[in-house]
Amino acid sequence: MKRAHLHLEQALTSALHEIGVTEAKVILERPRDPEHGDIATNAAMVNAKGANMQPRKLAETILEKLKVDSSLIVPVGVAGPGFINFRFADHYLQSIATLAVEQASAFGQSETLKGQRVQIEFVSANPTGPLNVVSARAAAVGDSLSRIFRLLGAQCDREFYVNDAGNQVELLGQSYFCRYLETQGIAAEIPEGGYRGEYIAEIARKLAADKDSEELRKAIKIVDKPWKANVFGESVISWLGRRAMDEFISRHERSLEHFRVHMERWFRESELREAKAEWNALTELEKRGAIFQQEGAKFVRTSEYGDGQDWVVVTSQGRPTYFLPDIAYHLTKFRRGYDLIIDILGPDHHSYLTKMGAAMSALGEDAKKLEILLLQHINLLRDGEPVKMSKRAGQIIEMDELVEEVGVDAARYFFLMRKTTTPLDFDIELAKRHSDDNPVFYVQYAHARIESIFRRAGIEEPSESSHVELLTHPEELKLLRRLRELTDVCAECATTRDPHAMTVWLREVATQFHRFYHHCRVIGDSAELQAARLTLCRATQVALRTGLDLCGVSAPKEM
């Protein structure tokens, strides 16, 4: 799909050669104002010195020497300080419609990232409660990004890192136990730093109704201090902690699958710990001289590898900080051979990039492969009024609640509508509204409307001999230009690591389709023109469906 650009670039280079510029610099750009054409080049300005000519004069000379295939590109002249402008040939644009229909779901695919192995880690919420809306944004962004990377030919794995080890298991077990005791009519105080969410009480009530509850009741009775009880051969606290975590992990998986997000791997911290991976990482760091002791604690010399300070990896009590297993975990990513490793984290982890990057450098890895994407927070609104959320009081809005209320389509689309670097205002009432101020429905409506045109025409597929050369109306050509942009937009999303541009493009395609629809009658008296326009309609549908699918949003045939 890039053939027009490639062709023009080569033609400009050889024209410059002919003029006598040996080291020709050719950059193609897109004029901001469509009046200036589809492609512009500043070649005459940049190469003016090399040619020893005034920019405008050089531009004229280039145009004289330039040989371009007029079925692809048409020069429109010199403008401003020396820009040379070009337009896509109608023939080229018309061929896009045919191409899209032929390629169908493969439209937009490319091999730009072929051979690249990419890993994206996202959500990775602690298994101490249900997923909340913050995770939902990460899920939408991470999953769409991976879909885009795949369309561009990369292999991309999605991964969830499960923090199922460390003292939060204990803490969760204690909180769970307290709630369980309450169901047995025994008063209990949730410990400092414990989990107070209603969802713990919920699973405790479930447990009380479970057959394992019998065993638990017996165990509690024999000991005077219920905390010291053992059940199924281990302490009641750790048994409960693991049980609660497993429950939450499978709930996370269900929530994500329902949100159309499938993780290739759920990487458990407990596996790392069992293999002593954190201590192996420490040994490796020590071997490389990257560890020093101070006041009984062990520090990693991250400051020597680009971070602002050194960080504790083992406390003076001899316990690893969370950073050590994290290092071990990231080391596995590098050792698994990925070319690009992306972590999507919340804005509170902004120290992570230099810190983890430095640790990886200290271990001899190429830290440039690791990228940390800091996803900004979301503010939930209802008709413009903020929805109060307090994690401490356990009043979080669950991802499932939000998705149930607004639907997967609206939720995923809304989460992508802002750049990842911008905090997102999510208005629940707006997302639910089926009206023209809701962008999701605007885009989906365009797709459904096309389907209805085919129904109305009584035709399933556009005919093969579909005279696309008849697509010459300005609105038709503008629509074709939009469809051509799909590969550009995908490439942009991949480079910026942000699917947001896809939602902007989708809206533009939908807008241009509605304009075309208004100005050009599809079902008409000329069979040839009808065939050509049906082809354009199908091509638009293909493009919309691809874009929506990359966002994880459905493309309905009727609404």
Added chain:
RNA sequence: ACCCCCGUAGCUCAGUGGAUAGAGCACCGGCCUCCGGAGCCGGGAGCAUGGGUUCGAGUCCCGUCGGGGGUGCCA
């Protein structure tokens, strides 16, 4: 104290170093005997501020002001 993100139209936001800075919402006025009016057409206003780099800066660098978030052997 330090660190990160952000200041563009009344509101929410686009804007790969290039030409006269764009959309949506809201507001006003038009358009259905016509393929889905969940649509189309028309109408106004703006780059927080001071420097610097450049032939050229909303975009890159430094300062100031304003908003949001975070941090000091907790995860």
